[in-house]
Amino acid sequence: MPAIVDKAAKRAEIVRHAADVFSRFGYNATKMQDIANAADIGKGTIYEYVRTKEELFLAVYDAWMSAYETLIRERVAACTDPLAKVDAIRDSAVEFYTSRAEQAPLLLEFWAHALRTDNPAFLERITRTRTFLRDLGSKLTRELVAAGWFTDVDARSFADLETGISDGIFLAWVLEGRTFPLQKAFTFRQSVIGLGLLSGDARALLNERLSDKLKRGI
Amino acid sequence: MPAIVDKAAKRAEIVRHAADVFSRFGYNATKMQDIANAADIGKGTIYEYVRTKEELFLAVYDAWMSAYETLIRERVAACTDPLAKVDAIRDSAVEFYTSRAEQAPLLLEFWAHALRTDNPAFLERITRTRTFLRDLGSKLTRELVAAGWFTDVDARSFADLETGISDGIFLAWVLEGRTFPLQKAFTFRQSVIGLGLLSGDARALLNERLSDKLKRGI
Amino acid sequence: MPAIVDKAAKRAEIVRHAADVFSRFGYNATKMQDIANAADIGKGTIYEYVRTKEELFLAVYDAWMSAYETLIRERVAACTDPLAKVDAIRDSAVEFYTSRAEQAPLLLEFWAHALRTDNPAFLERITRTRTFLRDLGSKLTRELVAAGWFTDVDARSFADLETGISDGIFLAWVLEGRTFPLQKAFTFRQSVIGLGLLSGDARALLNERLSDKLKRGI
Amino acid sequence: MPAIVDKAAKRAEIVRHAADVFSRFGYNATKMQDIANAADIGKGTIYEYVRTKEELFLAVYDAWMSAYETLIRERVAACTDPLAKVDAIRDSAVEFYTSRAEQAPLLLEFWAHALRTDNPAFLERITRTRTFLRDLGSKLTRELVAAGWFTDVDARSFADLETGISDGIFLAWVLEGRTFPLQKAFTFRQSVIGLGLLSGDARALLNERLSDKLKRGI
């Protein structure tokens, strides 16, 4: 079925160009004509492969997240040690975003758009990504607890917190014009999460209460 | 000077209505006519108080953030104990966002817009807010270290991390349709940050290395 | 009746400022607010003295043409010799337009507007001015013929031609950015009109036929 | 290259309709929708062929003046005798304007607009037309002098005067509602220019002085 393969390949190419143009000018400012020009095809041709501009936005996100998930999956699969997996995830995120730095603002636009459009597919995609990260994080957290590295913590809550922190760092990075090294911020975060900030004395004082909270989660 | 007061008051009223309509429909989907209708004035009247739709967006953000900063400042000022200040900030954030939950998605749009518009005022506003939080967080961190609650940590890096975490939790909360209690997520975060997640054994093993990283920061 | 005098004086002042602003920016580009600012009064005040922006345009033209007619009338009245009167008219025109050079383009706008507006007053004003010049020119032509200076010519036709020539020179002067001296163009015109361009031989040949045409007019 | 031909042809058709509507209602009063309706196309289609309303105005002028120049050029080229060329120009002008009488007021609007718009193309177009007429007139004047028909006159000055007179007559014709026959006015003008108006006695008296002025020009 070469026709189908070709069709899919051409669609992918259009999406690639769309990703490029969206990233440069933003979703709203991008005209379908711009994408057609970038892909060196006719404006009408886009509509042979995609129903609307919105669908193109979705496809761009899908391509992006699919690559992201694949990267993380491969990196994690290459590790056996849970600690190494943690580093693998961190490094995957840093590498992925760093290597596509110019596309980062588009992710914000995607989120903002998802909250407004009637099309439920946008939020579904976001949920899918978050679920992937939550499941991975939960599983890994349980491994770390089981291996004795982590104290007892509600895996789901902690995974969500970790995802949130990653997003928060990413957000700061984007809003501040990608001026600081993502790598360092992620490493620092890991230290804080690992060790906590309480001094020895304070820790002794609060240990029981906080441990209980960690265990119970959100 | 009643004229000046009135003029400013009317502008504030228009901005209030704009905030309302923007929040409900999103910035892009909102038409100036919608705002005029909401404020029960003529479309042209808006332009007596505001130059463009964008300026209105900015004014909405300003009103919001000004109220936010004021709230935090007052709450923090009411505390003497640094630990109480931490709680005050956390509670301010939770309360503020919870009480204006419907407006939360607009903040994402503001961020996304800021990254695309030619108008530098948008990013300036964001920087201003972030600087306020960073300065406050740094100062407080230094107090906590000085008071012996916190281990030695780079105050600026930690303040930035905290801001990032808050934003990340907020982001998750918005993207998941504000379906979980913000309060709980913030509290859980505080426990993790405070205690860390390493078990006693692991902590003993890694303590020195991580402590050093905390001290050095990003 | 000082009130009436004041009212008329204030109206005249507004018209003066309107003339100034119209001349600078053009009729269409001028906003009523600009005129109010120039006159240092409130926007609404203008409407106490004038019904519409169009009426203001008319008033500006009236003030202008009234001054023009008065100037010509006075200069001509000061002469007894018909040849001196011709020079007086020419000098009046040159002086008047030269001294108000920046206002000249507005006259074109007035003409263009007169041809489009529903308000018949505009064309009436133009007709009035043209009639004044035509009557003056006819009378003077008859004097010149009677005095033996001019050959027998249809006075009305010649007066119209003269008016047309003046307007044409004025038009060229305006369209070419008032870059040539109006005075010289008018003087050259006078020489041509006076002497004609035919050489002695050609004149002898065509004299009878052309003389007849001059006599019959348009 | 049928596509190119079609594109140009369609643009020309739009311009033709625009000329029609502009002429009827005036440039300012004409809405793009009016032109679209007249051309029986969508409003947006106009913008496929023209960038702005102003560009359409310019195109209308260009089409008009191009036809005008072509007409004159052809008529003049068909004559060998300089006297016949003079008549050819006069007849071309009369015929052209008479046959497009309803469009004449638009020319005034074009002039007025040219003096106010930021777009320098308008004045450039006017200069181009004037230069064409000036060059043609100068050349012809020199021929007439060389052939012994005209007395010695500064060709450039005389050509400019002639252009001015034509414009002036045209202006009068337009402002007076095209109520008099253009033809007669042009013929009368020619007689005056040819013969001059001085009587034999006066001519003898002033001949030397005026001849000198003619020779020197403006």
Added chain:
DNA sequence: GATGAATGAGCTTTCATTCAT
């Protein structure tokens, strides 16, 4: 399959004029 000409709903912004004070 590929195209791009055609479309028109829809948007922000302007500004002459009104009228309550």
Added chain:
DNA sequence: AATGAATGAAAGCTCATTCAT
């Protein structure tokens, strides 16, 4: 008499989408 806040009709232009070729 003087004002300026309020108004809303109006208009140029954009651009996602369609569809005949």
